[in-house]
Amino acid sequence: MARGGQGLARLAVVVRAGAAPLWWLGVAAAGIGIVPEGVTGRRIGVLAGAVLFLAGAAVVALVRRGRYTALARGAARAGKYDVLQDRAVTVRTWRRGHRWWLLLGGAAALxxxxxxxxxxxxxxxxxxxxxxxxxxxxxRLERAGETLLWVRVDWLDRRGGHPAGKAVKGLRGTGIAAGDAAPGGARRRTAVLV
Structure with a gap:
């Protein structure tokens, strides 16, 4: 990067990047997986699946919240020469880097x-x-602090690319209108003028 700038990816986009592939792989695997009778039978399988669905969603949603909050509190202002990565690039990079894990998870579920x-x-x-x-x-954390949170791209490349892992020493912050993703990592909706 020019003049000491860093490549930055939106924290919420990195977190959200795996949501859609895991959801659709899970739905497909559950739909196909209902066909065999299995050892336990379909009824017990679906009930166990419902418990696993709720437990998995709760654990993933709640784990490391303290670490994310601490990183958000200590976020430094992004520099003039920092480069903000597009949402689509961040999602594509994450999915490309984790494609084998996603395929292995889908195969294991089947x-x-x-x-x-x-x-x-x-x-x-x-x-x-x-x-x-x-x-x-x-x-919601970004809206409350009126700051979008960004993580250095080179830190994401280390040790599996976890956005709140040990390799991440701190976050950078920008104004709420920066980048092409809304708070929470969704696509930013642009108003259409008539």
Whole structure:
């Protein structure tokens, strides 16, 4: 980067990037996984899947909230030469870097259907829902502080790219209108003038 600037990715976008693939893989795996009778039978499989869905969503949504809050509190102002990464680039990079984990998770969910029908797919869908809930919580945190939170891209490349991992030493903040993603990581809706 020119003059000491850093590449920055939106924190909420990184968190939210895995939500849609996990959800759709989970829905597909649960739909296909309902077909085999399995060891436990379909009824028990679906009930176990519902419990796993709720537990997975709750755990993912709540884990590391203290770390995210501490990082947000200590966020430094983004510099003049920092480069803000587009939402689409951040999502594509995350998904490309985690594609094998996503495929392995989908395959495991399908394979588990022969023991407990639909449960593995429902767990995956719950994990995706939890990521969406965590991104929404981050959006509320950003609105409350009137600051969008950004993480250095080079820190995301280390140790699996966790947005609140040990490699992340701090966050950067910008005004609420910066970048092309709204608080929480969703696409920014632009008003159409008539």
């Amino acid at each position: 394979g588990s259907a022969f023991a407990v029908p639909a449960a593995g797919g429902m767990l995956l869908a719950g994990l995706g829902t939890g990521l969406r809930l965590k991104a929404a919580w981050l959006g």
